Amino acid sequence: MTDMRAEGRAAMSDGNRRRIDDELGTAARGALATRGVTKRYGSIVAVDGVDLDLPAGSFFSLLGPSGCGKTTLLRIIAGLEQPDGGTIHVDGLDITRQPPERRPFNMVFQRYALFPHLSVFDNVVFGLTTAGSERPPKAEARRRVGDMLTLVGLDGYERRWPSQLSGGQQQRVAVARALIRQPELYLFDDSFSALDVATDARLRHALRAVTAAATVIIVAQRVATIIEADQIVVLEDGGIVGLGTHDELLQTCPPYAEIVESQLAAEAS
Amino acid sequence: MSRRRGIPWLAFTCVALILFLYAPLAVATIYAFNSGTRLVWPPEGVSLRWFGHVFGDELFRNAFATSMTAAVATAVVSSSIGTVAAIVFTRRSTKLARLVEALGRLPVMLPPLFVGIGFVALMKATSLAPSMLTIVAGHTIVVIPFVILVVTARLRTYEVEVEQAARDLGATPLQVIGRITLPIIAPAVFGAFLVAFAFSFDELLITNFTSGTQSTVPIYVLGRLRRLVDPGANAVAVILLLIPWIAFGVGQVVLKRFTGSGLSDALLQQGR
Numbered sequence: 001m002t003d004m005r006a007e008g009r010a011a012m013s014d015g016n017r018r019r020i021d022d023e024l025g026t027a028a029r030g031a032l033a034t035r036g037v038t039k040r041y042g043s044i045v046a047v048d049g050v051d052l053d054l055p056a057g058s059f060f061s062l063l064g065p066s067g068c069g070k071t072t073l074l075r076i077i078a079g080l081e082q083p084d085g086g087t088i089h090v091d092g093l094d095i096t097r098q099p100p101e102r103r104p105f106n107m108v109f110q111r112y113a114l115f116p117h118l119s120v121f122d123n124v125v126f127g128l129t130t131a132g133s134e135r136p137p138k139a140e141a142r143r144r145v146g147d148m149l150t151l152v153g154l155d156g157y158e159r160r161w162p163s164q165l166s167g168g169q170q171q172r173v174a175v176a177r178a179l180i181r182q183p184e185l186y187l188f189d190d191s192f193s194a195l196d197v198a199t200d201a202r203l204r205h206a207l208r209a210v211t212a213a214a215t216v217i218i219v220a221q222r223v224a225t226i227i228e229a230d231q232i233v234v235l236e237d238g239g240i241v242g243l244g245t246h247d248e249l250l251q252t253c254p255p256y257a258e259i260v261e262s263q264l265a266a267e268a269s
Numbered sequence: 270m271s272r273r274r275g276i277p278w279l280a281f282t283c284v285a286l287i288l289f290l291y292a293p294l295a296v297a298t299i300y301a302f303n304s305g306t307r308l309v310w311p312p313e314g315v316s317l318r319w320f321g322h323v324f325g326d327e328l329f330r331n332a333f334a335t336s337m338t339a340a341v342a343t344a345v346v347s348s349s350i351g352t353v354a355a356i357v358f359t360r361r362s363t364k365l366a367r368l369v370e371a372l373g374r375l376p377v378m379l380p381p382l383f384v385g386i387g388f389v390a391l392m393k394a395t396s397l398a399p400s401m402l403t404i405v406a407g408h409t410i411v412v413i414p415f416v417i418l419v420v421t422a423r424l425r426t427y428e429v430e431v432e433q434a435a436r437d438l439g440a441t442p443l444q445v446i447g448r449i450t451l452p453i454i455a456p457a458v459f460g461a462f463l464v465a466f467a468f469s470f471d472e473l474l475i476t477n478f479t480s481g482t483q484s485t486v487p488i489y490v491l492g493r494l495r496r497l498v499d500p501g502a503n504a505v506a507v508i509l510l511l512i513p514w515i516a517f518g519v520g521q522v523v524l525k526r527f528t529g530s531g532l533s534d535a536l537l538q539q540g541r
Contacts, residue, residue, distance in 0.1 A: 100433070100436040106438065109434055115431060116427070117453055181438065
């Protein structure tokens with residue numbers, strides 16, 4: 001863990017390093033609690049009365065087969081979908097009806113959702129220029145964009161257009177764009193799937209330092225991406241069928257054990 | 270064997286189609302530069318005399334100014350209203366929005382004659398005198414559905430997650446429209462603007478009912494051709510042909526410079 005943080009810190013400017021260190025020194029924020037969160041599309045129940053408790057600064061993961069409601073749950077937490085029932089609290093405050101721009105979260109979308117008409121620099125700096133942002137001076141914003149691009153391994157890509165990047169590079173820009181705002185809670189929706197295994201591991205290591213003061217929820221298909229999570233939630237048909245660490249779930253949650261076994265078998269073959 | 274027999278027919282069909290489409294344009298363009306007064310083949314020489322003749326006519330200059338004003342006003346009004354309507358229709362999925370969208374597209378199916386007669390009735394009922402306002406209103410009614418169609422197509426072909434990502438990054442709904450939606454759909458809006466401009470500049474039937482004593486370029490040409498087979502009309506036809514193309518070219522350059530994609534990109538995206 002110390003090595004990982006050192007790697008992430010080394011990629012940052014002094015200002016950013018101080019800010020992260022300051023945050024690490026104070027109590028982490030971003031404790032999330034959901035109660036009975038439900039979402040229906042006609043007769044289909046996408047999310048079925050989900051109760052979650054995420055302590056501030058925890059690393060949480062959602063796992064399950066396609067269509068089990070992972071992305072819908074993440075979008076409800078982000079405020080991009082309104083639940084049909086239930087509540088969402090952050091640090092004790094009810095944010096169920098708050099619009100996404102007023103929530104202290106940032107999401108990395110599964111299909112990147114980069115702004116096609118803006119350069120890589122403008123995509124990443126966007127979150128520092130909106131109404132709900134701190135709007136730092138230009139020089140500071142430029143330095144922070146540089147830090148984030150260094151962190152995701154895209155130094156020198158500032159002037160490229162999204163259409164000039166590979167899928168993996170676009171995904172890394174999307175990650176940098178979410179990281180730059182340093183929110184209380186990060187939502188990663190299968191955000192490492194387009195990366196090769198080595199880049200995936202390297203990026204996750206580097207992210208640990210930047211996201212250490214925040215709560216992180218990751219939706220992932222690869223077990224390797226979530227194996228270190230403090231808690232893993234296994235979803236099926238919109239409901240929770242397993243909750244615990246990797247080792248606990250291997251013992252107590254047959255659907256999770258099945259997913260792990262099938263991935264290990266696929267890797268072995 | 271059968272493929273070999275098919276090739277001459279295919280070639281013949283293609284050539285015939287091209288001739289059918291472009292022969293009238295080619296003939297009008299050639300005669301526009303004819304130095305003689307008679308429309309004989311081959312043309313008597315090359316000259317710009319008919320362009321000078323047309324621009325020297327005060328009636329033409331007035332008609333040209335009226336047409337330009339009406340076309341620009343129609344394009345501005347219809348592309349503004351049509352774009353706002355398209356954003357509402359694509360981002361609000363209420364029953365009312367769907368109903369208004371269907372009603373907004375209806376004028377495409379209305380015969381222009383009906384629209385013209387309807388306008389005359391409306392002008393009588395409201396004691397509204399024919400003016401630039403009635404010309405623009407008549408053109409706008411017919412052209413707005415085209416704007417909605419073009420802009421809606423663009424709005425539905427890019428991922429709405431891009432707008433959601435902007436909200437997630439702290440942008441208000443208005444900032445999303447200004448910084449994300451409008452720049453992305455700008456080529457389509459500009460394309461719709463040009464369609465509206467070209468339609469209005471060329472429109473004859475509705476204008477006949479709504480213009481009163483004012484003359485537009487199509488009305489001017491029709492008036493001249495009623496009296497005689499006039500080589501000057503060919504010059505006017507070439508001007509009518511060139512104006513939308515110049516606008517298209519300027520639009521292409523401007524959009525490439527400011528948005529990174531041109532009108533041709535927008536048209537391709539609409540076809541996806």
